[in-house]
Amino acid sequence: MKALVLKAPGTNRDYDVAEAIEYAGGTTVLLPLSELRERPALLLDYGMLVIPGGFSYGDALGAGKLLALDFECFFAEAVMRFVEEKRPVLGICNGFQALIKTGILPGAPFERHTFTLAQNARGNFECRWVRLRASTSNSIWTRGIEGFSCPVAHGEGRFASSLPNVVESLRVAGCIALEYANERGEPAQGSYPDNPNGSIGDIAGICNSDGNVLGLMPHPENAVFPWQSASMPGWAEDGALRLFRNGIEYARS
Incomplete structure (x- = not known):
């Protein structure tokens, strides 16, 4: 795989992700976006797709927006086939933003463009460690994980929606994969700095209803x-590593 x-x-963060996957026991290929534009079918040669974080296109027009346009204009069919075949997909930070803007996350039964990752509530760029707790969800990525700590580094990471009662709807659908937590591992309840951006429901990451696609703002x-x-003694569990191992094991199954 x-x-x-x-x-x-x-x-x-592409090299960081590649090193993490290889440390977890996988094999990686870093592919420039330009090559996938020319040959979208290349995607189907792989068992896992990872869209790493950073500042794609310098975050011009908004975080992840131009990257999302690439997906829609050049390889939408290949990506959707990849998702529909239930191969594992992971979008981190900018990658999460692109998955939201294309409607891949959270996907059916939710309508597209009813979710966004908006500017942090305090208007600041947050770059520090946070605690996460794994929710009961469909995600194959968070199986066997209770929680872990990892950094955030974003200015537009506030999960928001125009829908009423959306947190409960996402929870019922099994789509809330990760939540921001306090030092006791309990929900942050919107409290800063445990919830770094003001996301509704303390949502740090969501998955699709099938559980093979995961997007999250923090950087595991x-x-x-x-x-x-x-x-930071006492902060690090093996949850972040377990997340990558889960994706690898699922892709190999």
């Missing part, structure tokens, strides 16, 4: 090696 790590102009790829959390 080979994981395709998509390298878009401006992304800066920066919390898999022991040295990454050496200065």
Whole structure:
């Protein structure tokens, strides 16, 4: 099984993700977006798709927006086939934003363009470690995980929606995969700094109803090696590494 790590102009976490997947036991190929534009069918040669974080296209027109247009204009059919075949897809930070804007997340039964990742409630760029708790969901990525800590690094990460009662609807559909938590591992209840951006329902990551697609704002790829959390004893569990191992095991099954 080979994981395709998509390298878009401006992304800066592609190598971090590749190292995390390989440390978790997988094999990766970093592919420039331009190559996938020319040959969209290449995507189907891989068992996993990872859309890493960073500042794709310098976040021109909004975070993840131009990356989402690439998906829609050049390889929408290949991506949708990949998703429908229930192959694992992971979108981190900018990648999560692109999955939301294309409507891949959360997907059916929810209508497209009713969700967004808006500017952080405090208007600041948040770059620090946060705690996450895994919710009861359909996600194959969070199986066996209770929670873990990892960094956030974003200015537009506030999960929001125009729908009423949307948090409960997402929860019932099994689509809330990860939530921001306090130091006791309990829901942050919207409290800053535990919830770094003001996301409704403390939502840090969601999956589709089939559970094979996961998008999250925090960066688990920066919390898999022991040295990454050496200065924060007690913060690091193996949940971030387990997340990547879950994706690899699912792709191989």
